[in-house]
Amino acid sequence: MKTILVNLEVSAALDATLACSIGVAKEFGSYLEGLHVRPVQPDVIAAGADGFIAAAPDLVAGFEQDARERAEKLRDAFENAVRSAGMPRFLEPGVSGPAADWHLGAGAAANVLGSYGRIFDLIVVGRPVADSLTPSTAALEGALFEAGRLLMIAPPSATRIGFDRVLISWNGSTETSRTIALAMPFLDRAKSVIVHTVEKGTVPGPSGESLARMLERRGLHVEVVNHAGDDRPVGKVTLDEAQRMGADLIVKGAYTQSRLRQMIFGGATSYILANVEVPVLMSH
Known part of the structure; x- marks a missing residue:
């Protein structure tokens, strides 16, 4: 388990997902990459006199701002967590020991995770929670069916990863x-x-x-x-x-x-x- 990808979403399982992924990385001396997938900007249009003809710049700008703030919040959470765990940022290839880095993707989370995850030994995702859109069931299933790799699902209650x-x-x-x-x-x-x-x-x-x-x-x-x-x-x-x-x-x-x-x-x-x-x- 030398390379680990952790999918990060603003959700009730965020802390647990970080704790589990960092715990595995430290146990195996792994490279850990935090991934957040920004959704692609939708084609937002507004109703005009002749029907749906005009783009809605205010809605597009709001969408972009929300996506940017969400990504920044997750990056801060990831970097604070790995720093608290004593993990350095990305090390050069061939240098041993746990290390971490950040990756921002764009598109449908299920597609990105299912494709990008193929080069990692382990993919860590949060467990879906009832009545909540995140953690994403679609992202979990995209990784499960398309990546061909081992998945770790972290429930919100998991504060550590045990191997005993x-x-x-x-x-x-x-x-x-x-x-x-x-x-x-x-x-x-x-x-x-x-x-x-x-x-x-x-x-x-x-x-x-x-x-x-x-x-x-x-x-x-x-x-x-x-x-x-x-x-x-x-x-x-x-x-x-x-x-x-x-x-x-x-x-x-x-x-x-x-x-x-x-x-x-x-x-x-x-x-x-x-x-x-x-x-x-x-x-x-």
Whole structure:
């Protein structure tokens, strides 16, 4: 995890997103880049005598000012946070140790994050919050589906990132297998790893015991917990058990079922993204 991109938005999760990204950067000695994506100025027009014909300069100027002030506020928050953490600004290539820099993008956040994020080892985003436009669900999903990288989702309650006790939400799927491979640097640092399965949420694939044996070959201390399931949604079972077992971090493949199906019928990924209170690592 030598290169980390953190997506910054004015939101309830901003402090947590900064804390998690800086914590990972310091743990791995990483380069951390703060990214804010400014929206592209819309084509604002006003009604004239003959219809919608004239640009509205006052609205355009207001849009530009708001966007500029938001970017400046986020840059200040990022630079203050990394300075407080004792991280220097960008170091020359080949020089080791954690360092930080700032990048301002423009366009649709989902597109920018999904494209620019492809060159980083890890992308950190804030967890979407109910009844709020930020952190952006679209930006999170853009990174998840388009970047091809590991995502860390930081909930507003996360004041630190822990590596002691990591829970893998194992369902036998390709998505979770890929996430585990990308998350291996975190697992290698864990004091204990829990392989947790919910029987009604699995797909055809290796058992939790089989996964545990492979992880033990890496020298990891692994515990297997199989849950038959009950009336609770699979995602709720996972979060309840993670809390009961004191997990600092959750590793989970995203959208084994299609995103559309989960939007309509619900699913473990959707539930976790809406409710998780510890950082979670995901990929698709």
